[in-house]
Amino acid sequence: GAVVSQHPSWVICKSGTSVKIECRSLDFQATTMFWYRQFPKQSLMLMATSNEGSKATYEQGVEKDKFLINHASLTLSTLTVTSAHPEDSSFYICSALAYEQYFGPGTRLTVT
């Protein structure tokens, strides 16, 4: 079946640094990928929609300069958290759209 991977699964970074998270569709191509954020014991909140070859569409309240999204190929989208701060610590989940959304396993980001 359709598999989506994320790398890394867990990352710790210092405040002020940037971190990149990769989302790959392993056995299918996805024109559209999504990035979600999940706070502890809460639901998933859509951050942005990533379309291959074009600029991402961000949800209201999401800082596009802070959360940079690049969808350079049909199997890879990246989320870069720039100048990370402790409040950016969260669980980030991506999904790839192919008739339905297939979700990656998530990346836990801890900013110290």
Add this chain to the structure above:
Amino acid sequence: AQSVTQLDSHVSVSEGTPVLLRCNYSSSYSPSLFWYVQHPNKGLQLLLKYTSAATLVKGINGFEAEFKKSETSFHLTKPSAHMSDAAEYFCVVTDTGTASKLTFGTGTRLQVTL
């Protein structure tokens, strides 16, 4: 606008007893509804989906859900809980006709005890 309300944040059942996870939805159009399961530190897995076909939807691992338009509900059930069912469950709605704009409920944590 679309939204879902999961009526219970936490449900505890004994192994072998029935499971009921409740979900009510609000949608301006004909919605598509989904149930996803999330095990700890894992991605979301689709259990089942309703897309305006049969109102009783059967999913994986013995789960099923019934779409009731008059009650705007889409409750998830399973006749007999297993320890491996312990996880977080999300009810999800979209009214775009595709899976592109999903709105998640707040989740229900299912605990299964011996």
